[in-house]
């Protein structure tokens with residue numbers, strides 16, 4: 001409901017000039033520090049996604065874990081972490097994606113998703129969409145079905161939502 005979404009938005013501080021001059025950084029740590037805002041966020045996702053038949057929640061390191069894991073518990077399904085290279089101990093698959101300057105790689109355990117899994121992807125924030133596009137590729141390579149991605153906040157005007165929609169994803173963001 002609108003009050004919940006306003007509470008969530010208000011709980012996210014905006015930090016000017018971090019990590020560099022001219023950037024307005026949206027800081028979800030202030031949301032996490034407010035138990036009502038944090039609970040309201042997880043409940044908003046739950047209301048949207050419960051009963052849709054998801055079998056796994058995937059969250060991306062690090063801040064995606066903070067929203068994906070509590071949501072997985074509430075949905076009664078497993079949580080799968082997507083991590084930066086070298087952090088996962090079993091056999092992994094990797095996807096490399098472009099950043100503004102350079103590139104980055106994400107990894108997932110090969111046995112974490114099984115063919116036919118219906119996967120919900122969760123992250124704190126949508127910017128360019130590169131992180132979640134790579135995450136979705138990992139899930140699909142393992143035979144998982146993924147058509148929904150959920151974010152607490154989306155940065156407008158930089159094309160992340162369109163990029164994910166072009167990958168066949170329905171995007172939910174609780175605020176901008």
Ligand code: PRP
Nearest residue numbers: 061062063123125126127128129130131
């Ligand atoms: C941030 C954020 C998202 C991603 C969004 O994570 O938490 O995961 O960037 O950007 P994109 O849509 O342009 O891919 P970051 O890489 O800073 O990692 P962290 O959560 O470990 O701090």
Ligand code: HPA
Nearest residue numbers: 024025026027125127155
């Ligand atoms: N906040 C948090 N993470 C981010 C941002 C931001 O404004 N931009 C890109 N990643």
